[in-house]
Amino acid sequence: QVQLQESGPGLVKPSExxxxxxxxxxxxxxxxxxxxxxxxxxxxxxxxxxxxxSGSTNYNPSLKSRxxxxxxxxxxxxxxxxxxxxxxxxxxxxCARATVVPAAATVWFDPWGQxxxxxxxx
Amino acid sequence: xxxxxQPPSVSVSPGQTARITCSGDALPKQYAYxxxxxxxxxxxxxxxxxxxxxSGIPERFSGxxxxxxxxLTISGVQAEDEADYYCQSADxxxxxxxxxxxxxxxxxx
Numbered sequence: 001q002v003q004l005q006e007s008g009p010g011l012v013k014p015s016e017x018x019x020x021x022x023x024x025x026x027x028x029x030x031x032x033x034x035x036x037x038x039x040x041x042x043x044x045x046x047x048x049x050x051x052x053x054s055g056s057t058n059y060n061p062s063l064k065s066r067x068x069x070x071x072x073x074x075x076x077x078x079x080x081x082x083x084x085x086x087x088x089x090x091x092x093x094x095c096a097r098a099t100v101v102p103a104a105a106t107v108w109f110d111p112w113g114q115x116x117x118x119x120x121x122x
Numbered sequence: 123x124x125x126x127x128q129p130p131s132v133s134v135s136p137g138q139t140a141r142i143t144c145s146g147d148a149l150p151k152q153y154a155y156x157x158x159x160x161x162x163x164x165x166x167x168x169x170x171x172x173x174x175x176x177s178g179i180p181e182r183f184s185g186x187x188x189x190x191x192x193x194l195t196i197s198g199v200q201a202e203d204e205a206d207y208y209c210q211s212a213d214x215x216x217x218x219x220x221x222x223x224x225x226x227x228x229x230x231x
Binding site: 035037044045046047050058060061062094098100102104105106107108109110111112113114115 | 123151152153155157163164165166167170171176208210211212214216217218219220221222223224225
């Protein structure tokens with residue numbers, strides 16, 4: 001059974017870059033899409049973007065100018081970089097496997113990692 | 123941008139039926155998905171493709187679709203079902219971008 005685990009700094013200074021890594025275990029990262037989703041404290045879920053194991057990406061238009069998602073198949077990991085962060089980027093960041101079915105024009109997320117809280121503060 | 127609308131809260135007594143709705147203009151053409159999130163935990167998929175139930179999800183969870191509204195129904199609600207529930211769909215037919223509803227807090231009285 002596939003499991004995902006987020007890792008990275010829990011505190012980032014304003015204007016700097018948030019960097020997180022998701023390690024996939026129990027299965028190969030190949031042949032799937034992988035996503036990042038975030039949740040500000042006490043608020044709802046926001047999709048950030050996803051990457052195919054081959055490297056093609058799809059980002060939330062509201063974050064696209066600041067987001068980069070990359071994949072390292074040799075390590076079974078994928079990563080998130082969000083630059084020029086502000087306090088509004090404080091959130092629990094989740095990684096998840098995305099299932100994308102172009103023929104049905106649909107996408108969903110399962111399973112999810114446990115999430116990691118990233119606080120933006122000086 | 124595309125939005126999915128959920129009621130902020132739903133309350134139900136144990137053993138009763140809870141219905142949580144999600145509305146969106148593209149839902150007649152897009153599948154919907156439902157996630158359960160308990161405090162301090164990651165979301166868990168409970169319904170996919172409008173009405174399919176993943177393995178391991180109790181039969182009391184079901185989903186339906188009618189026009190621009192999809193509904194998560196929990197029959198015979200148990201105390202352990204108290205959680206936040208989020209609907210999710212795709213932005214449009216050619217972008218495959220994820221969109222989440224604002225979430226509904228289910229309270230078991």
